Amino acid sequence: FMRPISSTKSKIMKQARAYPNLIFALEQYERFLIQLSKKCKRNLLESFKTSTARDFRINTAAVDAALNELDEIADDVDSVEESEEEGNRSKRARTDEEDSNASRIIEFSE
Numbered sequence: 577f578m579r580p581i582s583s584t585k586s587k588i589m590k591q592a593r594a595y596p597n598l599i600f601a602l603e604q605y606e607r608f609l610i611q612l613s614k615k616c617k618r619n620l621l622e623s624f625k626t627s628t629a630r631d632f633r634i635n636t637a638a639v640d641a642a643l644n645e646l647d648e649i650a651d652d653v654d655s656v657e658e659s660e661e662e663g664n665r666s667k668r669a670r671t672d673e674e675d676s677n678a679s680r681i682i683e684f685s686e
Contacts, residue, residue: 606621
């Protein structure tokens with residue numbers, strides 16, 4: 577005996593609606609057990625398997641703000657590095673110029 581696809585699909589959808597409520601009830605039960613364990617100072621979760629986080633939402637605005645902040649910091653670091661490189665180049669140019677002046681002075685004095 578084969579059931580029509582629509583009735584099987586509706587049965588599955590009906591059963592699937594119960595899962596979120598069941599998970600929520602289990603998480604609430606675990607939360608209350610943790611609170612009670614703290615109050616009575618006994619581990620009531622010895623035989624209870626702790627649940628994992630199943631539902632979360634990514635706050636895209638916070639992620640975008642953090643990425644923009646990181647980009648600004650990276651730009652600041654790049655500009656500092658560029659200015660340090662320019663400073664090092666000008667120092668090298670000055671020392672090269674001073675060395676050539678010193679060699680001219682030495683040549684002149686000999």
